[in-house]
Amino acid sequence: MATVVSVSDGGIIVGKPKWRPLENEGNLALLLLLPTVALLLMFIAYPFVRGILLAVTNSKVGVIGDFVGFENFARLLKDPIFHAVVYNTFLYTFVTTVFKLILGLWLALLLNRDFKFKAFTRAFILLPFIVPTVLACFAWKWMFDPTFSVINWMLFKLGIVAAGAGVNWLGDGDMAMLSIMIVNIWRGVPFFAISLMAGLQTISPDLGEAAAIDGAKPLQRFWYITWPLLMPVTMVVVLFSVIQTFSDFQIVYVMTGGGPANATHLFATYAYQLGIGTGLLSQGAAVSLAMFPLLFAIVIFQLMYIRRVETR
Amino acid sequence: MSNVTIRHVHKHYADFHAVKGISLEIKDKEFVVLVGPSGCGKTTTLRMVAGLETITEGDIMIGNKIVNELPPMDRDIAMVFQNYALYPHMTIYDNMAFGLKMRKFDKAEIAKRVNNAADILDIKEHLSRKPRMLSGGQRQRVALGRAIVRNPKVFLFDEPLSNLDAKLRVQMRVELKKLHQRLATTSIYVTHDQVEAMTLGDRVVVMKDGLIQQVGEPLELYNNPANKYVAGFIGSPAMNFAETVIEQVGNAVYATNPTMKIRVPEQIAARMGPHKGKPATLGIRPEDLHMATGADPEELSFDAVVEVAEQLGSEIILDLKAGGGAMVASVEPTVKVKPQQKIRLGINPRGLRFFDAATEAAI
Numbered sequence: 001m002a003t004v005v006s007v008s009d010g011g012i013i014v015g016k017p018k019w020r021p022l023e024n025e026g027n028l029a030l031l032l033l034l035p036t037v038a039l040l041l042m043f044i045a046y047p048f049v050r051g052i053l054l055a056v057t058n059s060k061v062g063v064i065g066d067f068v069g070f071e072n073f074a075r076l077l078k079d080p081i082f083h084a085v086v087y088n089t090f091l092y093t094f095v096t097t098v099f100k101l102i103l104g105l106w107l108a109l110l111l112n113r114d115f116k117f118k119a120f121t122r123a124f125i126l127l128p129f130i131v132p133t134v135l136a137c138f139a140w141k142w143m144f145d146p147t148f149s150v151i152n153w154m155l156f157k158l159g160i161v162a163a164g165a166g167v168n169w170l171g172d173g174d175m176a177m178l179s180i181m182i183v184n185i186w187r188g189v190p191f192f193a194i195s196l197m198a199g200l201q202t203i204s205p206d207l208g209e210a211a212a213i214d215g216a217k218p219l220q221r222f223w224y225i226t227w228p229l230l231m232p233v234t235m236v237v238v239l240f241s242v243i244q245t246f247s248d249f250q251i252v253y254v255m256t257g258g259g260p261a262n263a264t265h266l267f268a269t270y271a272y273q274l275g276i277g278t279g280l281l282s283q284g285a286a287v288s289l290a291m292f293p294l295l296f297a298i299v300i301f302q303l304m305y306i307r308r309v310e311t312r
Numbered sequence: 313m314s315n316v317t318i319r320h321v322h323k324h325y326a327d328f329h330a331v332k333g334i335s336l337e338i339k340d341k342e343f344v345v346l347v348g349p350s351g352c353g354k355t356t357t358l359r360m361v362a363g364l365e366t367i368t369e370g371d372i373m374i375g376n377k378i379v380n381e382l383p384p385m386d387r388d389i390a391m392v393f394q395n396y397a398l399y400p401h402m403t404i405y406d407n408m409a410f411g412l413k414m415r416k417f418d419k420a421e422i423a424k425r426v427n428n429a430a431d432i433l434d435i436k437e438h439l440s441r442k443p444r445m446l447s448g449g450q451r452q453r454v455a456l457g458r459a460i461v462r463n464p465k466v467f468l469f470d471e472p473l474s475n476l477d478a479k480l481r482v483q484m485r486v487e488l489k490k491l492h493q494r495l496a497t498t499s500i501y502v503t504h505d506q507v508e509a510m511t512l513g514d515r516v517v518v519m520k521d522g523l524i525q526q527v528g529e530p531l532e533l534y535n536n537p538a539n540k541y542v543a544g545f546i547g548s549p550a551m552n553f554a555e556t557v558i559e560q561v562g563n564a565v566y567a568t569n570p571t572m573k574i575r576v577p578e579q580i581a582a583r584m585g586p587h588k589g590k591p592a593t594l595g596i597r598p599e600d601l602h603m604a605t606g607a608d609p610e611e612l613s614f615d616a617v618v619e620v621a622e623q624l625g626s627e628i629i630l631d632l633k634a635g636g637g638a639m640v641a642s643v644e645p646t647v648k649v650k651p652q653q654k655i656r657l658g659i660n661p662r663g664l665r666f667f668d669a670a671t672e673a674a675i
Contacts, residue, residue, distance in 0.1 A: 204397065207399060210399075211410070211414075212363075212383070212384045213362060213385065213389065214385070214410050215385040215415045220414065224399075225399060
C-alpha cells in the first residue's frame with residue numbers, strides 16, 4: 001500500500017518504502033494519548049483502586065491489616081451515625097441545589113438585561129465563588145457566633161429576638177444544618193448565575209421578540225421559549241453542582257466539624273473523621289466508597305437526560 | 313382598514329439619532345419597501361412599527377389607531393425575521409401554531425389554519441420536523457407560515473431573504489410577490505437590496521442617514537430620482553456621474569468638463585437658469601449609453617477608454633475611463649472591443665439627468 005512508485009525513463013522502479021511508524025494514525029494516536037493515560041492512572045485509577053483495597057481490609061494507621069471482605073460495609077449499615085450521614089447528605093444536596101438553581105436563575109435573568117455598570121456587576125457577583133472557601137467559612141462562622149455575631153445583633157436590633165436570647169446558629173443540630181446550607185447556597189449561587197447567564201446569551205433575542213409578537217406575555221415567553229432552550233445548560237450546571245455538593249467537605253469541616261453531635265456530618269466529613277481523625281483507615285475508605293454508587297446513579301441519570309435534551 | 317401611518321417619527325439612542333423625523337402613509341393592502349444602506353434607519357423604523365423599539369417622538373398608527381404605547385402582541389402584526397427566529401425546540405407545526413395558542417384559538421381552528429398555510433407554502437410534509445432539519449429556504453417558508461396563520465393586519469419583513477443563496481433568493485422573491493397578490497395584506501418590507509425593492513414594492517421608500525430620500529413607485533424612482541443619492545442607489549449597474557460646469561453657448565446650454573461637452577436637452581435647459589456658470593453633476597445610466605455611430609451628434613457623445621469588458625450574453629458591461637473618472641456602459645452583445653481601446657460613446661438624451669453639485673437635488 002505504502003510503496004513508492006517512481007517513473008524513470010525506460011521502466012518503472014518500485015522503491016522500498018521508508019519505515020515511518022508515526023505516519024500510521026493508530027500508532028500516533030496511542031503515543032499522543034500516553035501522557036493523559038499515565039496521569040489518569042496515577043491520580044484517578046490508583047487512588048480509586050487503593051480506596052477499594054483499603055475498604056475490604058481492617059487497616060488502621062500503622063497497621064496494614066487483613067482482608068475482611070464486606071465487614072466494613074456491613075458495620076456501616078448498622079451504624080446510626082452513617083444513617084444520619086446519608087440522610088444529611090441527601091437533604092443538604094437537594095435543598096441547596098434547589099435554592100442555588102432558583103436564585104442563580106433569577107440572578108442570571110437580571111444580569112442578562114442591559115443596565116449601567118453591567119460588566120462590573122457581573123464580575124462582582126462572582127466574589128463568593130472566588131474567595132477561598134475556608135476563609136469565607138471562617139467569616140461565616142464568626143457571623144453565626146451565638147454571642148457576638150452580626151446576624152444575632154441585627155435580629156436583636158430589629159426586635160426579632162430578645163437580648164441574650166440570640167439564635168444558637170451552630171450549636172443546635174437543625175440550626176447548624178440550616179447554617180451550612182446557607183453558606184453553601186451563598187457560595188454556589190454565583191456559579192449558577194454566571195453559567196446560566198452564559199446559557200441565556202446563546203439564546204437569540206429574536207426568539208423572544210418573535211414570541212412577543214406571537215402574543216406571549218413575559219412569563220409565557222420564559223416558560224415556552226427561554227426555559228426549554230436553557231435546559232441543556234441548566235442540566236449540566238445542576239449535574240456539576242450535585243457532584244460538588246454531594247461530596248462537600250470544606251464548609252462543614254470549618255463551620256461545624258460535623259457537629260453538634262454528628263448532626264451535620266456528610267459523607268466526606270464522616271469519612272475523614274473515621275479514617276484520619278480516629279485512624280480507622282479502612283472504615284473511612286468504606287464511607288467514601290459508599291458515596292460512589294449513589295453519586296454514580298445520579299450522574300448516569302442526569303447524563304442520560306442531557307443526551308435526550310440535546311438530541312431532540 | 314389596515315393602513316399604517318408614520319408621522320414625524322424620531323428615534324434617539326443614547327448618542328445616536330437613528331431616525332430623524334420621517335413621515336409615511338402606507339395604504340391598505342399596499343406592499344411598501346424600505347430600502348437603504350445599513351445604518352439608514354430602515355430596520356429601526358420597522359421595529360418601531362412592530363413595537364420592538366420605543367418611539368422617541370412622533371406617532372405610528374395602524375388602522376387609524378395610535379399604537380405608540382401598545383405592546384407588540386396587541387398591534388395585530390406579524391413579523392418575519394432575517395434569521396427566521398424559529399423556535400428551535402418546537403416542531404414546524406408548533407412553531408406555526410404558537411401564536412394561535414397564545415391567543416387561545418381552539419385546537420380545530422389552529423389545525424385548520426396551520427394546515428392551510430402549510431399547503432400554500434408547500435411545507436406540509438415537514439410539519440412534524442424540527443427547524444434544524446430543514447434547509448434555509450424551507451425555514452423561510454415556515455417563518456412566512458407563522459406570519460400568515462395569524463391573519464394579521466400588517467406583515468413586517470426584516471430582510472427576510474438576505475440569508476438565502478442568490479438563486480433561492482430570486483425564487484422566494486417571486487413567491488413573496490405571489491403570496492402578497494393572494495393574501496393582499498398590508499406589508500412593510502425592509503431590505504438593502506435595490507433589486508428586491510424594485511421587484512417587490514408597490515412603492516419604494518429610499519432612506520439614508522435616518523431620513524427618507526424619496527418615496528415612489530419603482531419606475532418613478534428609476535426615471536425621476538429626486539436626488540443624486542437615489543439616482544445612484546436605484547438601478548443596476550448604478551448610474552454614472554460626471555462633474556461638469558453648466559455653460560450657455562448661444563442658444564444652447566452645455567454641461568462641460570475637460571473631456572466632455574454635452575448639450576443639455578431643452579426641457580432641462582429651461583430649468584438651468586440659476587445654475588448657469590455653476591458646477592452640476594451629470595448623471596447617465598449605463599443602459600442609456602451606446603457605441604457612437606455617425607448618426608450621433610458631437611454634442612451627445614464623448615470619448616472613453618475600455619478597461620474591462622464583461623460578457624453577460626444578453627449585453628456587454630464595459631468598465632471605462634471617461635468623463636474624468638470611471639464609468640460603466642451597457643452595450644449590445646455584438647460589440648467587439650479590447651481593453652485599452654479608445655471608443656466613442658453616444659448618449660440617449662432622454663436618459664440625461666443633472667444634480668446640483670452642492671445640494672445634490674435633481675435639477
